[in-house]
Amino acid sequence: MDAGFAIIGFLTLAGAAGAMTLRNLVHCALCLVLAFGGFALLYLKLGAEFAGFAQLLVYVGAVAVLIVFALLLTRNIESTGERIGARDWPVGVAIGVILFVLLGAAIVNSPFSHALPETRANAPTVKEIGVSLMTDYVLPLEAVALLLTAAMIGAVIIAVRETDSRK
Amino acid sequence: MTELHSYMLLAAAVFCVGLAGALSRRSAIVVLIGIELMLNAANLNFIAFWRFGPNPEVFSGIMIVIFSIAIAAAEAAVGLALIISIHRHLRSTKVDDVNELKG
Numbered sequence: 001m002d003a004g005f006a007i008i009g010f011l012t013l014a015g016a017a018g019a020m021t022l023r024n025l026v027h028c029a030l031c032l033v034l035a036f037g038g039f040a041l042l043y044l045k046l047g048a049e050f051a052g053f054a055q056l057l058v059y060v061g062a063v064a065v066l067i068v069f070a071l072l073l074t075r076n077i078e079s080t081g082e083r084i085g086a087r088d089w090p091v092g093v094a095i096g097v098i099l100f101v102l103l104g105a106a107i108v109n110s111p112f113s114h115a116l117p118e119t120r121a122n123a124p125t126v127k128e129i130g131v132s133l134m135t136d137y138v139l140p141l142e143a144v145a146l147l148l149t150a151a152m153i154g155a156v157i158i159a160v161r162e163t164d165s166r167k
Numbered sequence: 168m169t170e171l172h173s174y175m176l177l178a179a180a181v182f183c184v185g186l187a188g189a190l191s192r193r194s195a196i197v198v199l200i201g202i203e204l205m206l207n208a209a210n211l212n213f214i215a216f217w218r219f220g221p222n223p224e225v226f227s228g229i230m231i232v233i234f235s236i237a238i239a240a241a242e243a244a245v246g247l248a249l250i251i252s253i254h255r256h257l258r259s260t261k262v263d264d265v266n267e268l269k270g
Contacts, residue, residue, distance in 0.1 A: 016185060054236055092186075096186045104179060
């Protein structure tokens, strides 16, 4: 574990922890942006440049902004004095801790815990990704295009203000 | 040099933080934030396995992450539209208040 991974990993984990525990929801969204940025840096460190910049464009540029817009539209911009945890919130935290212990034990006891050589293959260029999207992955591409169209139309229909015609 | 298990442990930690928050917060928007964190942790796992795998010239790890990012964005949009619509009806975004099927 080198210093770069330690710093980026700490920032990502701190952003995730802040996004889940802060009281002010706008602060939660900003910590989420920090976590997304940390993930993008980790993708760049692993050599997946397209995934890193796609993460920044889509998650930071669209999903985080969408979350802030939803916070504004639902009047959640002030931090209230009520409690932030649900009725049985220790159960949720305990489930998270137990799952992390299980996953950590599985990772440490797996063959991946020995140092694997980091293979030095070149990252795919955008041209190669585009060619493979049109040849090998054309069916998932069309399916995702259909999904995005349906999601866009569905989100607009769900969130549009209904005009009350029973006046 | 960072090994594969460091990335896997970090992905597992962020996944469990997202899961714990999604299960124990009252606001529906924070639950969606937790779900986004879980999806990002799984994407990190895919990229790490692609990099440390036997043949990284087959970049299927990057392709599945591209599709996963697109699907997660679509799901976040629809989920937030649902939250906005529920807020319009119930004037509340707490998950405890959505307990009736009657509109």
